[in-house]
Amino acid sequence: MELTVYSDEHYMKEALKQAQMAFDQDEIPVGAIVVCQKTIIARAYNQTEMLNDVTAHAEMLAITSAANYLGGKYLKDCTLYITMEPCGMCAGALFWSQINKIVYALPDEKRGFTKINPAMIHPKTEVRAGLMASESKQLIDAFFTNARRKN
């Protein structure tokens, strides 16, 4: 596995750290990073429970944070690293953001955007799927095993 400083793997590791932070706070463990010109300009993790808000997915928070950093609403030169396949809501937001590239780890067989309509993503956006999916799956599986134990 390539793990140089500016590799997709390097940034996905950072996204996985965000997912771990969600896990530690009893949130479904999904993390996101936005990179622009080799710099991480936004980090976020799923906060739907903490914020009591279904829109607070990691991607949504990362998009808002990155736009805030850049002072403009489009993310044309940016890449989003996300530990799980974006859902329809997040894919729709990524469409509007005109983001350059999306790298996601674990496919979401139930709610992933590719199950709704793969063409939801902007035609100019490059998509790389499945990178470090097993690391992401490990966290997700641990979360749901814990959740079942608690119930």
Added chain:
Amino acid sequence: MELTVYSDEHYMKEALKQAQMAFDQDEIPVGAIVVCQKTIIARAYNQTEMLNDVTAHAEMLAITSAANYLGGKYLKDCTLYITMEPCGMCAGALFWSQINKIVYALPDEKRGFTKINPAMIHPKTEVRAGLMASESKQLIDAFFTNARRKN
């Protein structure tokens, strides 16, 4: 046209007032209202320009605001009134919210969720389309005529 206090038409008129507020602030004029047990619990209008944020559609702001009011993230007993057909992002958010009913005015031939996948909306959610579409269209058309004049 029915316009009693608790009719869909009454609430859509309130959503159109929100769209007018967006128009007055040079935002694409789309407005939303969330109603729960006959009470308006959230009002919002598109603020993508003001907030420099592609996720700041009227529906998204209204969902967050309504959940905040209710102190819970699900909108199972609520109805959303929106002056334009929700896009993919907003339909995805409405899916997660488990909202009871959506009433929208103007269909969006380009970016409406029905063009992406009509099944994006939660199967339990009732949808009423086209209510007061001409009033909404009038605002949208005026906005784009003005925008063309400015360019």
